[in-house]
Amino acid sequence: MTWLVILLCFLGYMAAHIADISVQNQRLMDNELINLLLKLRNEEFYDTLLVYGKDCEFHSVIKNVDVAVVLVSDSMNFEWNFSSLTLILSCGPDIDNGGPNSTSIKLQRNRRLVLLKEDFQPSNICNIYTQKEQYNIALVRENFTKSKSIYTCRYFQDPNVDEVNLSGTKPIFIEQFQNMKGKAIKIVPDLLPPRVMVYQDANDGELKMIGYVANLITNFAQKVNATLQLDFLKPSKSITEISRMAKDDELDMGITLEASLNTSNLETSSYPYLLTSYCLMVQVPAKFPYNLVYALIVDPLVLGIIFVLFLLLSVLLIYSQKMSCRDLSVANILLNDKSLRGLLGQSFPFPLNASKKLRLIFTILCFASIMLTTMYEAYLQSFFTDPPSEPHIRSFKDIGKLRHKTIITAIEANVLISTNNTQFLDIPKKHLCIYENWRDWLAMRDTFNLSYNYLVTEDRWSSYAEQQKLFKTPLFYYSNDLCFSRMIFLSIPLRRHLPYRHLFDEHMMRQQEFGLVNYWKSHSFFDMVRLRLTPLKDLSQPTVYNPSLLMEDISWIMKIYFVAISLSVFCFTMEIGWDKWKRWRD
Numbered sequence: 001m002t003w004l005v006i007l008l009c010f011l012g013y014m015a016a017h018i019a020d021i022s023v024q025n026q027r028l029m030d031n032e033l034i035n036l037l038l039k040l041r042n043e044e045f046y047d048t049l050l051v052y053g054k055d056c057e058f059h060s061v062i063k064n065v066d067v068a069v070v071l072v073s074d075s076m077n078f079e080w081n082f083s084s085l086t087l088i089l090s091c092g093p094d095i096d097n098g099g100p101n102s103t104s105i106k107l108q109r110n111r112r113l114v115l116l117k118e119d120f121q122p123s124n125i126c127n128i129y130t131q132k133e134q135y136n137i138a139l140v141r142e143n144f145t146k147s148k149s150i151y152t153c154r155y156f157q158d159p160n161v162d163e164v165n166l167s168g169t170k171p172i173f174i175e176q177f178q179n180m181k182g183k184a185i186k187i188v189p190d191l192l193p194p195r196v197m198v199y200q201d202a203n204d205g206e207l208k209m210i211g212y213v214a215n216l217i218t219n220f221a222q223k224v225n226a227t228l229q230l231d232f233l234k235p236s237k238s239i240t241e242i243s244r245m246a247k248d249d250e251l252d253m254g255i256t257l258e259a260s261l262n263t264s265n266l267e268t269s270s271y272p273y274l275l276t277s278y279c280l281m282v283q284v285p286a287k288f289p290y291n292l293v294y295a296l297i298v299d300p301l302v303l304g305i306i307f308v309l310f311l312l313l314s315v316l317l318i319y320s321q322k323m324s325c326r327d328l329s330v331a332n333i334l335l336n337d338k339s340l341r342g343l344l345g346q347s348f349p350f351p352l353n354a355s356k357k358l359r360l361i362f363t364i365l366c367f368a369s370i371m372l373t374t375m376y377e378a379y380l381q382s383f384f385t386d387p388p389s390e391p392h393i394r395s396f397k398d399i400g401k402l403r404h405k406t407i408i409t410a411i412e413a414n415v416l417i418s419t420n421n422t423q424f425l426d427i428p429k430k431h432l433c434i435y436e437n438w439r440d441w442l443a444m445r446d447t448f449n450l451s452y453n454y455l456v457t458e459d460r461w462s463s464y465a466e467q468q469k470l471f472k473t474p475l476f477y478y479s480n481d482l483c484f485s486r487m488i489f490l491s492i493p494l495r496r497h498l499p500y501r502h503l504f505d506e507h508m509m510r511q512q513e514f515g516l517v518n519y520w521k522s523h524s525f526f527d528m529v530r531l532r533l534t535p536l537k538d539l540s541q542p543t544v545y546n547p548s549l550l551m552e553d554i555s556w557i558m559k560i561y562f563v564a565i566s567l568s569v570f571c572f573t574m575e576i577g578w579d580k581w582k583r584w585r586d
């Protein structure tokens with residue numbers, strides 16, 4: 001009995017083992033492919049497999065790998081919403097056709113493994129994919145189990161196919177655009193200082209670019225060992241032409257910044273480079289002239305309070321002298337000389353044997369007089385040293401009260417209108433001046449022409465602010481209350497299928513991270529001065545002689561004084577005359 005059990009167990013074990021071996025034999029090809037997939041996963045992680053094409057070996061392999069699989073049989077005509085860590089397995093050399101640009105952009109960089117019939121030439125396939133701007137391609141033949149060799153396309157290598165051994169250590173996919181070996185990048189600069197400034201180098205006579213956008217691109221080209229192929233816009237074209245060229249694949253990178261007000265251009269622009277606001281640059285309100293300073297500090301409300309104080313003190317003085325209301329009359333109250341002199345800080349007779357209450361009231365009077373005279377003294381002296389300025393405008397509703405109109409180019413006006421910018425629509429039409437020629441408009445802004453207020457982004461403002469530090473008095477200020485948008489992302493226009501877009505985005509973020517962009521921005525004004533694009537001088541045209549208070553400014557006080565004196569003389573003579581006349585009649 002025991003022997004039988006042991007024998008049966010042994011037979012069962014043997015049967016299972018033999019079955020296992022035969023399955024293994026069947027799946028030899030699969031095993032090699034699985035090894036390849038594991039090797040690829042070690043090289044760079046993926047969590048999704050996209051299997052493209054009619055039934056082939058890949059379809060049996062994917063049952064044994066534990067990653068998500070997307071099966072596509074004929075067309076890529078859908079929006080790719082799955083993971084970006086995807087490995088594409090292609091059955092046969094057919095290149096997926098059609099599909100929206102968003103899907104092809106998202107999948108452009110992903111690695112692709114193509115299974116070929118034995119008679120296909122790998123170099124042909126590589127050329128076909130290269131024309132489609134897909135560079136991460138590896139090919140295996142159907143006799144892969146025996147040969148164990150993988151063909152990979154190397155774009156920057158001649159001939160462009162490399163054979164890799166599965167058990168070797170050579171990587172199958174490499175970052176091809178890490179070293180572009182002098183390949184040209186087509187760029188079009190907008191030549192707007194301080195973003196991009198082109199100059200001829202004095203040493204080697206070459207055209208060079210600086211500026212906080214140009215530096216980003218030149219550094220990138222240096223990093224990936226590429227050359228820059230410079231193209232210029234025709235002077236008649238506007239800078240939106242660069243975005244148009246990027247959309248139509250006429251350039252690789254535009255050296256300009258475009259605002260992402262429109263989400264439709266996400267495919268043809270980089271990751272946001274700068275975050276900025278877009279506000280008005282308003283003239284600093286004028287200071288009040290010196291001859292108005294006195295009128296400024298004589299506030300009617302304060303005068304009223306002083307007058308009420310004077311009346312109260314007069315009533316108290318008269319009442320507490322005799323502790324009775326007998327002497328209270330309008331003339332006594334209004335023309336109380338003690339109270340008046342006291343408030344004006346003058347001396348006045350202090351009655352002998354004054355009661356305690358009266359002394360208390362005199363104390364109050366003296367205190368009030370000290371407060372009043374010192375307050376006005378301080379006010380007057382500080383305003384004479386630095387006269388106050390006219391009020392700042394704080395909302396778009398009041399913008400009509402600004403002394404100067406706001407000038408805007410037709411291009412910007414159209415963008416603001418088409419995006420339904422409520423702030424812009426709030427501005428009264430008669431306050432706006434829409435200007436067609438944007439180059440003239442820029443020149444006016446750059447020379448701080450005081451005829452208008454201007455629109456400016458904060459990044460451009462930073463160099464104006466730097467320039468204004470040279471001025472005796474600043475001419476403009478950046479109004480944080482009058483903003484059309486407080487958050488604008490500025491990005492670089494790129495061609496839709498730019499194969500090194502990911503390298504460029506990463507490079508851009510690194511430059512930001514190291515603070516280089518802020519450094520360039522802070523230096524941009526001095527770069528402009530160095531290239532003689534802006535003068536290093538005070539454009540505020542300071543007046544040499546700043547007239548202070550003149551005799552004629554206070555002449556009206558004298559005039560009023562003379563009128564009052566003449567009036568009193570007239571009253572006095574009338575009174576004497578009236579008295580004489582009455583006596584003569586009696």
Ligand SMILES: *[C@@H]1O[C@H](CO)[C@@H](O)[C@H](O)[C@H]1NC(C)=O
Pocket residue numbers: 078079080081
């Ligand atoms: C992907 O997302 C878009 C927008 O959310 C949707 O219209 C589209 O149907 C999705 N595609 C797939 C294949 O789910």
Ligand SMILES: *[C@@H]1O[C@H](CO)[C@@H](O)[C@H](O)[C@H]1NC(C)=O
Pocket residue numbers: 101249496497
């Ligand atoms: C897709 O890209 C091509 C060129 O890259 C362009 O001509 C075409 O208009 C784009 N399609 C869409 C729907 O944007």
Ligand SMILES: *[C@@H]1O[C@H](CO)[C@@H](O)[C@H](O)[C@H]1NC(C)=O
Pocket residue numbers: 118119141143146147
């Ligand atoms: C695999 O196929 C290719 C092309 O037909 C041939 O050149 C190569 O020798 C084959 N490899 C093996 C190991 O049979």
Ligand SMILES: *[C@@H]1O[C@H](CO)[C@@H](O)[C@H](O)[C@H]1NC(C)=O
Pocket residue numbers: 147148149165166167168
């Ligand atoms: C692959 O590499 C291994 C070790 O590096 C070597 O033994 C083998 O012969 C190579 N195979 C081919 C086909 O080159």
Ligand SMILES: *[C@@H]1O[C@H](CO)[C@@H](O)[C@H](O)[C@H]1NC(C)=O
Pocket residue numbers: 179180181182183225
């Ligand atoms: C950069 O590209 C040039 C070709 O333009 C090449 O000769 C050089 O070796 C490359 N530099 C590096 C570091 O690979």
Ligand SMILES: *[C@@H]1O[C@H](CO)[C@@H](O)[C@H](O)[C@H]1NC(C)=O
Pocket residue numbers: 261262264414415418419
């Ligand atoms: C946004 O894109 C649409 C479609 O491309 C275009 O009609 C519109 O003028 C664009 N708006 C702006 C402000 O650029």
Ligand SMILES: *[C@@H]1O[C@H](CO)[C@@H](O)[C@H](O)[C@H]1NC(C)=O
Pocket residue numbers: 418419420
């Ligand atoms: C702009 O606003 C008007 C009225 O509020 C509305 O009819 C129109 O559709 C809006 N346009 C856009 C592009 O949002």
Ligand SMILES: *[C@@H]1O[C@H](CO)[C@@H](O)[C@H](O)[C@H]1NC(C)=O
Pocket residue numbers: 444447449450451
């Ligand atoms: C400012 O612009 C106005 C209007 O274009 C022009 O008449 C004036 O000469 C300019 N002023 C200066 C200082 O350039």
